[in-house]
Amino acid sequence: MKNMLKGLGAALCVALPFLAQAPADAATPAGAGxxxxxxxxxxxxxxxxxxxxxxxxxxxxxxxxxxxxxxxxxxxxxxxxxxxxxxxxxxxxxxxxxxxxxxxxxxxxxxxxxxxxxxxxxxxxxxxxxxxxxxxxxxxxxxxxxxxxxxxxxxxxxxxxxxxxxxxxxLQKGAYRDKPGKDVAWNRGAYLVQGLGHCGSCHTPRGVAFQESALDESGSAFLSGALLDGWFASNLTGEHNAGLGRWSDEDLRTFLKSGANRHASAFGAMTSVINNSTQALSDQDIAAMSAYLKSLPPVGGDGAAAYTYDPQATKVSLDRPANDAGARVYTAYCMHCHGVDGRGFAPMLAPLAGNPNVLAKDASSLINVTLNGTGDLVINGVPSPFPMPGFAAVLDDKQIADVLSFVRAGWNNGAPAGVGAAEVAKLRQSTQAGR
CATH class of the missing domain: 1.10.760.10 (Cytochrome c-like domain)
Structure with missing residues (x-):
């Protein structure tokens, strides 16, 4: 499962600007001086x-x-x-x-x-x-x-x-206004994240009318993670397991510029965001976005203690893979990239131990990326050498469920729940349609 669990967020941008057609007799404006x-x-x-x-x-x-x-x-x-x-x-x-x-x-x-x-x-x-x-x-x-x-x-x-x-x-009309008591970097970051960056479009849960549950940090659901088009866009608050609580400011800035850090790698729609958007931003704007995101209080956790790495129980399972169906799949398909220790080879190959996407309550992104893989990160014109391949044609629903349940429990991850074969089958059907 090369580069499995790529991602601070999946499907960060399903933006659809300007759903309109110009009238046929419209004139093209003259060229700019x-x-x-x-x-x-x-x-x-x-x-x-x-x-x-x-x-x-x-x-x-x-x-x-x-x-x-x-x-x-x-x-x-x-x-x-x-x-x-x-x-x-x-x-x-x-x-x-x-x-x-x-x-x-x-x-x-x-x-x-x-x-x-x-x-x-x-x-x-x-x-x-x-x-x-x-x-x-x-x-x-x-x-x-x-x-x-x-x-x-x-x-x-x-x-x-x-x-x-x-x-x-x-719809709340009106351009962003600087918040009193906040410094220039924080306000710039808030303007970018809430405005053109439109991070909430993917990372904020939506209500029954498809409205974002919150449009800024005044709402408790803002950027707390959301399911969207077969991916779970990650929690971007200070939550310590599935969010950014264990990420330093440098970790976050590195991720936005390169799509990978010591915690995770980009996958799904976030790959496109890194390729087409954030890697090209100025260091000043990246720092401002990081400052704002790192200021958000923790929301959306399950009350579990902060993650601490412990490889011992998992090592025992991998020493005797015949006793665990998930361990058998991991040994055959995943271990050569992500390691016996689950730490991968960051940032080239994503870690699984402590990865926020592994620890999230919703396993949709893990299922999706295992089935379908992900596109190349292309930084400064150079594609990533180790993109995650898809295993839809190689592993059946039960095998994928077994290995993801193994990963979510392994290395002291203690994710909220295992993965069922029915969940895999549902995402297989929805994501493979038309392929």
Whole structure:
């Protein structure tokens, strides 16, 4: 199970900005002058911060031309073309149109956007940053004529007008305001995490109406972890086992820049976030995000004592693997990368002992990554040499359940519960569909 348990968070960004089509007769704005290049470059940086490319660029597709399928509780939707093409993109959007779509979830033609697009987070983006983003998308992105695809959501769930009432109930308008008593770095970090970074879109639990349970640190559920599209996006609070409580500031900064540290490695959608977004951020912004996240109090724990490493009982099981079905699978498929001691070879190969994803109450990410593996981390153009392969074709449901139960109990992990074969079968069916 190479690089199994990659991740501070899975599926950090299922953002879906600008679910809209520009009218066919819209004119493409004229090119930016030399005086505007600094603004365009600033917008390019902000687009990386918002990880726009990850959602709006399909595999092997042209940048920002859309077409990527994404699953929602209502059905599959397809991200749209946000290049400045006049017919199929957003070339006809004025800056006011752009700002309204970004921060209020309303397209140029007046229809409401699905809340899979994180406009409740983008509502906090300030005017200067909106202006820079607009400049980038209009003058720094090549126009691509590529028609948008209708969603697979069936009537009546595909009707948009009820979203007006959703916005009235859950959208909090207004750009982020600095919190009194907090320093510059903390406020910058809060602005980035809550706003363009839209971390809460994946890492905060959602209510029955698909609304985030909290939009900032004033809500106890904020960034406490959430199940999303077959992955469990990790707890980002100070919780000491499944969260960031045992991570130093340096650990967190290293993870955001490289996707791996001594505790875990990125997997699932978080791989894309590292590849397309956080590795490109300035050291100052990375430090600010870390300062803010490290300030969050612990939430979402199960009351267990803080993790301490103890290899002895697991070593005995691995010495006699015939006595434990999970140990037999681990010995055959996992031990050569993750070790008898469960510590792997961090940061190249993820540890399993004390890994926050192993200790989480929800084992979905562990099942998913074991079945399907994960994409390459690509840092400074260099792919990771040891990506996690998928074992869906190699191990049956019971074998995967056995080995994950073994891992969750091993090395004193003491995770809340084992893994059942039925859980594996359910995720196998949902994640392998269409492959």
């Amino acid at each position: 030399a005086a505007d290049q600094a603004l365009v470059q600033r917008g390019a940086y902000l687009a990386q911060l918002g990880d726009c490319a990850a959602c709006h660029t399909a595999p092997k597709g042209k940048p920002f031309a859309g077409g990527l399928p994404m699953n929602t509780p209502m059905g599959r939707i397809y991200v749209t073309n946000i290049t400045p093409d006049a017919q199929t993109g957003i070339g006809g959007y004025t800056e006011a149109d752009f700002a309204r779509a970004l921060r209020e979830g309303v397209a140029k033609d007046g229809h409401n956007l699905y809340p899979a697009m994180p406009y409740p987070s983008y509502a906090k983006v300030n005017d200067d940053d909106v202006k820079a983003l607009y400049a980038f998308f209009m003058h720094g992105v090549a126009p691509v004529q590529q028609a948008n695809r209708e969603s697979d959501i069936k009537w009546p769930l595909n009707m948009r007008w009820p979203l007006m009432f959703w916005n009235m109930a859950f």
